Amino acid sequence: MPNDKNSQKIVDIIKNAARKHSLFVLAYGTGCGAIEIPPTMTSRYDAERFGIRGMATPRQADVLLVTGYLATKTLKRVIRAYEQMQDPKYVIGFGSCTINGGMYWDSYNTIKLLDKYIPVDVYINGCMPRPEAVITGFIELQKLIAEGKADGATKYKENLDWYRANQKKVIKNWNMPDYNW
Amino acid sequence: MTENSLDKEQQIVNHLVGTFQNLTGKVKRNRRIEVSIEKKQITSVLNYVKDHLGFIHFSHMSCVDWLEDGYFELVYILWSPEQKIQLLVKALVDRENASVENADMIWRQLNTYQREIREMFGVNFIGMKGDKEFILEDWDNMPPMRRDFNTVDYIQEVYFERPGREDAQNVRETISKRTGEEIPEVATKYSRD
Amino acid sequence: MDTNSWISILGFIATVVLAFTVGVSYGGIVRKITARIQNRVGPPVYQNFFDIFKLYSKSTAVNHGWMQHLGPAFAITASVTSLMFIPVLNGQGEFWFANLNFKGDLIFLLYMMVFGSLGMALGAGQTGNPNSAIGVSRGLSQMVGYEIPWVLALVALMLQTKSTSITGIMDYQIAHGTWMMFESPLAFIAALMAMLGMFHYAPFDVTFAPAELSSGPASEFGGKYLAMMMTSGSIFAFVKLALFVDIFMGGASNLIMLVVKTFLLYMVPVLYGIVSPRYRTEQSIRYFWGWPTLIGVLGVLYVVFVR
Numbered sequence: 001m002p003n004d005k006n007s008q009k010i011v012d013i014i015k016n017a018a019r020k021h022s023l024f025v026l027a028y029g030t031g032c033g034a035i036e037i038p039p040t041m042t043s044r045y046d047a048e049r050f051g052i053r054g055m056a057t058p059r060q061a062d063v064l065l066v067t068g069y070l071a072t073k074t075l076k077r078v079i080r081a082y083e084q085m086q087d088p089k090y091v092i093g094f095g096s097c098t099i100n101g102g103m104y105w106d107s108y109n110t111i112k113l114l115d116k117y118i119p120v121d122v123y124i125n126g127c128m129p130r131p132e133a134v135i136t137g138f139i140e141l142q143k144l145i146a147e148g149k150a151d152g153a154t155k156y157k158e159n160l161d162w163y164r165a166n167q168k169k170v171i172k173n174w175n176m177p178d179y180n181w
Numbered sequence: 182m183t184e185n186s187l188d189k190e191q192q193i194v195n196h197l198v199g200t201f202q203n204l205t206g207k208v209k210r211n212r213r214i215e216v217s218i219e220k221k222q223i224t225s226v227l228n229y230v231k232d233h234l235g236f237i238h239f240s241h242m243s244c245v246d247w248l249e250d251g252y253f254e255l256v257y258i259l260w261s262p263e264q265k266i267q268l269l270v271k272a273l274v275d276r277e278n279a280s281v282e283n284a285d286m287i288w289r290q291l292n293t294y295q296r297e298i299r300e301m302f303g304v305n306f307i308g309m310k311g312d313k314e315f316i317l318e319d320w321d322n323m324p325p326m327r328r329d330f331n332t333v334d335y336i337q338e339v340y341f342e343r344p345g346r347e348d349a350q351n352v353r354e355t356i357s358k359r360t361g362e363e364i365p366e367v368a369t370k371y372s373r374d
Numbered sequence: 375m376d377t378n379s380w381i382s383i384l385g386f387i388a389t390v391v392l393a394f395t396v397g398v399s400y401g402g403i404v405r406k407i408t409a410r411i412q413n414r415v416g417p418p419v420y421q422n423f424f425d426i427f428k429l430y431s432k433s434t435a436v437n438h439g440w441m442q443h444l445g446p447a448f449a450i451t452a453s454v455t456s457l458m459f460i461p462v463l464n465g466q467g468e469f470w471f472a473n474l475n476f477k478g479d480l481i482f483l484l485y486m487m488v489f490g491s492l493g494m495a496l497g498a499g500q501t502g503n504p505n506s507a508i509g510v511s512r513g514l515s516q517m518v519g520y521e522i523p524w525v526l527a528l529v530a531l532m533l534q535t536k537s538t539s540i541t542g543i544m545d546y547q548i549a550h551g552t553w554m555m556f557e558s559p560l561a562f563i564a565a566l567m568a569m570l571g572m573f574h575y576a577p578f579d580v581t582f583a584p585a586e587l588s589s590g591p592a593s594e595f596g597g598k599y600l601a602m603m604m605t606s607g608s609i610f611a612f613v614k615l616a617l618f619v620d621i622f623m624g625g626a627s628n629l630i631m632l633v634v635k636t637f638l639l640y641m642v643p644v645l646y647g648i649v650s651p652r653y654r655t656e657q658s659i660r661y662f663w664g665w666p667t668l669i670g671v672l673g674v675l676y677v678v679f680v681r
Contacts, residue, residue, distance in 0.1 A: 056588035059596030100343035
């Protein structure tokens with residue numbers, strides 16, 4: 001196994017295989033997208049067969065699923081939830097609202113581009129994406145993880161100043177705790 | 182819709198016009214009355230129709246921004262379950278330093294609506310309790326539902342825009358040109374462009 | 375050290391590995407069974423191994439104070455220590471994997487089995503998460519509920535076999551050629567009903583209720599701590615099942631019998647849980663202080679007066 005920068009070590013391959021097959025999801029149900037999560041998880045589409053499982057708190061979760069538009073007020077909570085998650089962590093942007101604002105593109109209180117505020121690994125487009133699309137998005141994320149390319153959290157740490165500047169531009173009263181990851 | 186059925190509504194209008202000065206009212210249609218009052222009469226009119234005319238149910242309160250005339254119009258929508266009549270009470274308020282008497286002692290749920298209007302239009306309700314922030318958080322600009330608030334300028338200043346959206350081209354047309362798909366007539370008829 | 379010490383140390387390690395493997399596999403099988411009952415495909419049976427391995431490979435950067443770091447350690451210590459007192463197999467008159475055994479170890483085990491939960495409670499209490507606090511208080515209340523029928527059942531067994539050690543009870547069963555679940559059925563029923571609460575499956579999952587408490591005491595524990603808790607939970611499930619098999623079903627003479635007996639026993643809380651919604655805390659306590667306690671008392675009286 002060549003050990004240059006672009007290839008993974010054997011340990012990483014094993015770790016990534018385990019991470020790929022076990023995704024604990026924190027579904028941050030903003031907007032209308034939250035209604036697509038129950039059918040994805042239950043009998044009809046059964047995301048659990050891919051190892052995808054809902055988790056109740058950010059501390060336990062691997063994947064943050066942002067399911068729709070984010071008001072600036074909600075963005076603050078999403079950032080807090082994201083920063084409480086433990087590495088390695090991934091974000092899936094769900095629906096056109098997270099991609100370019102969608103039908104809320106001219107709303108005074110809704111952010112348009114989610115990836116300017118937190119790093120997004122996979123986008124699922126559609127308004128709303130159906131459960132099939134959601135599962136496809138998860139499989140895409142699994143592929144990225146197996147290749148070691150889902151490194152949004154690393155980017156976030158490296159470019160923290162840039163992300164913080166963007167976040168503080170919309171969240172004027174910044175009174176958030178610093179998490180020591 | 183017989184003539185008889187409007188008698189009840191007309192009676193209420195006549196009664197109100199006779200009771201209050203500077204009150205104009207008319208029957209909009211079956212079961213719907215609209216009265217316009219002055220802003221200092223708001224609490225007394227609301228109290229009166231609640232206590233004496235049976236409009237005990239408060240349905241909604243909203244605000245209309247008449248930018249050209251320089252007024253906010255507050256609209257209180259009431260309902261009488263006995264007579265099955267809807268009453269719209271309208272009052273005009275100056276846009277500059279708009280302030281009205283608080284009315285949430287008549288219906289407690291008015292407090293919620295008033296707080297929303299205070300936040301979204303900047304109408305000050307004198308003597309109202311409740312936090313200054315209601316829906317918005319850390320908002321330091323002009324109240325956003327005012328018509329002179331330029332939303333597009335604001336979002337271009339504060340938020341990012343995904344490249345490719347600025348020319349506002351008809352995406353469907355572009356794709357159909359590329360793929361040779363025919364757009365059905367229904368789609369073009371109801372298109373925004 | 376002499377050869378016997380080395381053999382017993384190897385025995386310890388083998389027991390822990392066995393308990394971990396069996397416990398985690400059972401967890402995976404339960405998820406599969408749940409999925410099939412809900413008409414889903416479900417995750418593969420080895421899914422829980424992936425989950426635990428992944429959680430061990432995660433970073434853990436949560437600091438609320440030293441008790442929070444000790445909580446999961448307490449839980450896993452309690453599980454492994456309890457495991458040391460469980461004779462896993464019984465051969466022809468001798469006990470394999472007998473590990474640590476002494477007179478009165480059943481009473482010691484009663485305390486030891488609570489120790490892990492108390493450690494977790496202290497750890498979860500320090501995180502300051504309100505969900506954890508509610509979960510801890512619910513869990514301890516429920517423990518007060520199911521401990522009573524459970525202890526009554528054990529008292530009945532101890533009275534009947536005139537022994538307070540697990541090996542003593544197993545000896546009694548071998549000597550009389552019968553199982554305690556037939557010898558003293560009332561005690562078995564009371565213990566079985568208490569077991570429903572011990573496994574924290576629905577309808578007694580008030581502690582971890584993910585929908586209302588966001589996993590309760592575990593809500594501030596992520597990464598390696600969650601992995602430790604899952605490991606400890608899997609081992610502890612095996613401890614409880616093996617203990618039940620030992621004292622009520624005559625123990626197991628080989629590993630296959632052990633797996634068959636524990637699996638059948640495990641299906642009781644699992645299948646009861648899958649088809650049940652969740653109780654409220656006071657309903658759960660009322661359940662345990664009702665029929666199970668009455669049956670436990672009757673079981674003790676039966677042993678004292680009839681036999």
